[in-house]
Amino acid sequence: MTDLSEIKRLDETYLAQTYGRYPVAFEGGRGATLYGVDGREYVDFGAGIAVNIFGVNDPEWKDAVKAQLDKIQHVSNYYYSEPTVRLAELLCKKTGAKRVFFGNSGAEANECAFKAARKYSFMKYGAGRSDIVSLNGSFHGRTLFTLTATGQDAFHKYFDPFAGGVKYADANLASVKRAAGSACAVVIECVQGEGGVKELPAAFVKELAAFCKDNDILLICDEVQCGLGRTGKFFAYEHYGVLPDLVTVAKGLAGGLPIGGCLFYDKTKDVFAAGDHGSTFGGNPVACAGGISVVSRLTDEFLLEVQGKAAYMRAKLKGFDGVKDVTGMGLMIGIHTGRSAKEVAQKCLERGVLVLTAHDVVRLLPPLNITKNEMDEGLSVLKEVLK
Ligand SMILES: Cc1ncc(COP(=O)(O)O)c(C=O)c1O
Structure with missing residues (x-):
């Protein structure tokens, strides 16, 4: 087995140095427990950033992918x-969406939604109504356009000039209205992940949906991080009682294989025609077989369990010394x-627990099938570290 120092040396020598990594490498695991090459076990409160919905080495998912x-x-x-159309059918039946386009990542899913919104508007109103309104504090990806649509200056440094056609707003209707003069769409994350685990105010999302509907501006929900059962509902927008026109998913959709999806609802279902969009790997049958295994298990019963686990973890965390607030929704x-937050994450790692950060916030996105023992083990370390 190669030890960490050799893996680290090869990384530093041969990989573009785009990531600030923690000093650990994993070679296996089960559920929310990962095995390090150092021979230690770690409780995983990050799930590969919301990807490993059923943890690692999930037997049902592995069987589906191997088959x-x-x-x-x-x-x-x-x-x-067949696996591609079966996954699309499953997603549509679960959500009320009418069609799906598959790509390979969250950024690509958002690119697809933005293109769809522009075409929808162009076909109905002609040129000039092409802006995407994005919220400050949002994160929508690393491609040049999704980076533009990311409402955080920290990510913009060095990469000018941007494509244009994005207007930024705060999470209140007056601000959105000021930005939406030439808009074809508003994009939101119901819970902003990278922006600091912030749930959008319920009244704002309701007002926004009504404003979009009245003005035929499409509402795009980026569910790349907050979707797929993460908040205790299949999609986070369901907590708000609104209906979007386009929804984007990725991360855990294929249980750990690269995939992204843009879901088209009633208004947008026929916006694309042959040749408008495409992706070589989009809808890959192996990724989609993994996706069928994941999505078919996100049942109402399972989501109730997620809600129970979330309530348990949140109640415990709120009682810990050193915790000022607990935000977000569900898990x-x-x-x-x-x-x-980085220092907290480092200390947790030293004690065998993986947590994420988002700015100054410690962020937890555990596998949704995490066990009570794993939760308790991780929480006891957090309690010590946060005290
Ligand atoms: C809300 C949101 N949208 C889009 C993305 C981009 O996804 P990907 O890294 O798969 O391109 C992310 C990634 O963290 C995300 O959190």
């Missing part, structure tokens, strides 16, 4: 593919401590 691998690993989008948990 597909034994058949065929890729077909081009010139041809039909998308932001812990506000007034201390450096």
